[in-house]
Amino acid sequence: MTDDLGREAMTMVERIGVHPCSMPHEQLLITSFVVNLTTPVRRYSYFKDLQTTRGGMAPRKLRKAIEFINNNLDDEQAVGLAAVAGEVQMSYSHFARAFKQSMGVSPNVYMTEQRIARAKKFLSETDLRIADIALRTGFASQSHFTSTFRKLVWTTPKAFRDTR
Numbered sequence: 001m002t003d004d005l006g007r008e009a010m011t012m013v014e015r016i017g018v019h020p021c022s023m024p025h026e027q028l029l030i031t032s033f034v035v036n037l038t039t040p041v042r043r044y045s046y047f048k049d050l051q052t053t054r055g056g057m058a059p060r061k062l063r064k065a066i067e068f069i070n071n072n073l074d075d076e077q078a079v080g081l082a083a084v085a086g087e088v089q090m091s092y093s094h095f096a097r098a099f100k101q102s103m104g105v106s107p108n109v110y111m112t113e114q115r116i117a118r119a120k121k122f123l124s125e126t127d128l129r130i131a132d133i134a135l136r137t138g139f140a141s142q143s144h145f146t147s148t149f150r151k152l153v154w155t156t157p158k159a160f161r162d163t164r
Helices: 002-015 024-053 059-074 081-087 092-103 107-125 130-136 142-153 157-162
Strands: none
Touching: 059 081, 059 092, 059 107, 081 092, 081 107, 092 107, 107 130, 107 142, 107 157, 130 142, 130 157, 142 157
């Protein structure tokens, strides 16, 4: 591959009217320049190909992690990533990487989306105060809940409730 690119580079140099190599050291200089220029591109595409074909979590562990998250959210308990990683017997960092590769979103984003889905259900089906819904879905405050809800749903919790 490098030889082909080297030849293409030499052809391009000839096209613009510069004599490519009147001395052997110029040939070596151009060749080393082309090799250094193309090597990072090859490495990048090689690693990109590897990431699309390998990795992620085993389906059994992924199901177990999702069940653990959903069960704890249903029980209105705080869910920490360390607890989820421990449940599937993985280190915190390995779990976070593998989960993201399998699901397409990080575990934090997944949990936030699940909490917002539960909040939408509460807003639609109950008359609980928004502050109570915020606490039941695991948000620290109504303000935090409202700003997160607005980012994901593109409307405020009150406006969402009013449209039901």
